[in-house]
Amino acid sequence: MSWQELYQQKRMTAEQAASHIKSGDRVVVAHATGEPGALIDAMVKNAKAYRNVEIVHMVAMGKGEYCLPEYAENFRHNSLFLGASTRDAIAKGRGDFTPVYFSQIPDLLREELHPNVALLHLSPPDEHGYCSYGVSVDYTKPAAEIADLRIAQINPNMPRTLGDSFIHVSELDCIVEADEPIIELGQAKIGETERAIGEHCASLIQDGDCLQLGIGAIPDAVLLFLKEKKDLGIHSEMFSDGVVELVEAGVITNRRKTLHKGQCVVTFLMGSRRLYDYVNNNPSVAMYPVDYVNNPAVIAKNDNLVSINSCIQVDLMGQVVSDSIGPRQFSGVGGQVDFVRGANLSRGGKSIMAMPSSLVKKDGTRVSKIAVQIDAGAAVTTSRYDVNYIVTEFGVAKLKGKTLRDRAKALIEIAHPDFREELMEEFHRRFGG
Incomplete structure (x- = not known):
């Protein structure tokens, strides 16, 4: 038949x-x-x-x-x-x-x-x-x-x-x-804070690097500052419309990738109809199941893999919370830890956690996202043993290889100015000096 x-x-x-x-x-x-x-x-x-x-x-x-x-x-x-x-x-x-x-x-x-x-x-x-x-x-x-x-x-x-x-x-x-539109992802709003974070993240990316990008305003903002880079590659769980723009501008070529040279490798896509039309029958985009794309051992085969993900909170030890707000479950781990570990194993790789330094709550109060301690009941998503770079609108803190004392000092330097004095008081209680 x-x-x-x-x-x-x-x-x-x-x-x-x-x-x-x-x-x-x-x-x-x-x-x-x-x-x-x-x-x-x-x-x-x-x-x-x-x-x-x-x-x-x-x-x-x-x-x-x-x-x-x-x-x-x-x-x-x-x-x-x-x-x-x-x-x-x-x-x-x-x-x-x-x-x-x-x-x-x-x-x-x-x-x-x-x-x-x-x-x-x-x-x-x-x-x-x-x-x-x-x-x-x-x-x-x-x-x-x-x-x-x-x-x-x-x-x-x-x-x-x-x-x-x-x-x-x-x-x-x-x-x-059933003939119906494919769900489209609306464009994230990029403000001055996100632009500053994006520029700091982009400063860590070199010509020929292979990128993993998450979802939202910060990853989109990073893409804005990559237009002068050359021969970038993509090995990511997903990508959106911003990648298409950089491909068309000749910035993303995948020429220098050490795995799947010449192809953007992803496991799912979220974007507009423009993205869906771009990937249709496009041999430069290769999609595979997630147990291949997100396998840290596979990720690490890409030299100079730079992963960029967002988070909710970081404490002074470098523990990263990305999927819960206190005991309330907010999202999930997704591929964050997969790519953090894959980037750490990659030759020349970097993993970056990016977030605004503070948050204005519904009642109008501002809280620091760099915290003395993570909120009670919150789950650690990326451990202090895996964390590498933390980025806010105030700069870059490299934590890998640093003592707890030096980590705390680096994080306080990129915290919101309104909270640095309070964080320094905890620093002195904890470390003296």
Whole structure:
């Protein structure tokens, strides 16, 4: 039987596909901008047919309606990285958070959280019957490879990304055609603080370096200050529109990479339609599952790997908090520690943690993000043994190889001026002098 005949046999409506999900099933959903909206909407619409369906994924970029209180008996969300639409459910006990490094999620699914159902979002098949995972390869492809049931939303708007990014029609169980826009990531607002941080980070990047960039205003600001650099490369869990601009400007060429020379290597994508059009059928962009891209041993094969990530708080010992605010879970570790360790193992590599020096709370009070101690109940994301550079709008603190005394002194120098006296008092209590 031809793949075209198989495709027609497996075609159905989203409602028919949702009826294949059973009470008690564990459903793994494609990640971030790869969320299959039509399938999720149909599943939520069919909620009364379910009891205790476990929804597992990382960042939710869609509506997240399965987290609403009215569906508490039907769905329970198991988050691997909290987002805006899922945070409340975890905080109020309607959902759960499982701590896991991004690189280890495929093994988690293989060994601990076997998926009964994988909800996929794919490009239309090519002439050989292969669909691309598009913007979400990461844990989505490994989940599909082991799931009992594979339900695929086929969308002509999904870019056909290359690399290890394909599944054949014969491996799908249910096919739903749905033409809808791919979720787009809005542009982060870059203020003067972010610009200053970006400029400091960019000062640590040399011609020929290979970059990993996170999400948000600070990584976007870094890109603004790289336009005079030459032959930069990308090996990152994701990238957005700013990378496209630097490729088109001839700044990112990947020529000097020591692994996957000539290619940007990523595991998922978040951006605008411009980004999705750029990566479509583009052999200079290679997408692979996250247990390859984020494996520290693989990352380290890239010489001069510079990782740049954001954080919430740093204490005077250099302990970094990135995923919780006190005991309240805010996000997740994602790939931060994967890339910190990979960069530290890379020949000539650097890992950078970047953040504003202070935060203005809702009541108008300003607090220092360089703290005497991390907030009670907060979890350390990157340990003091792994930390390398800390950057704020006031400068760069290199902590690697420094004593606790010298670390504290370096961090106080880049703290907000309003808090330096208070931090110095603690410094003298702790270290004398």
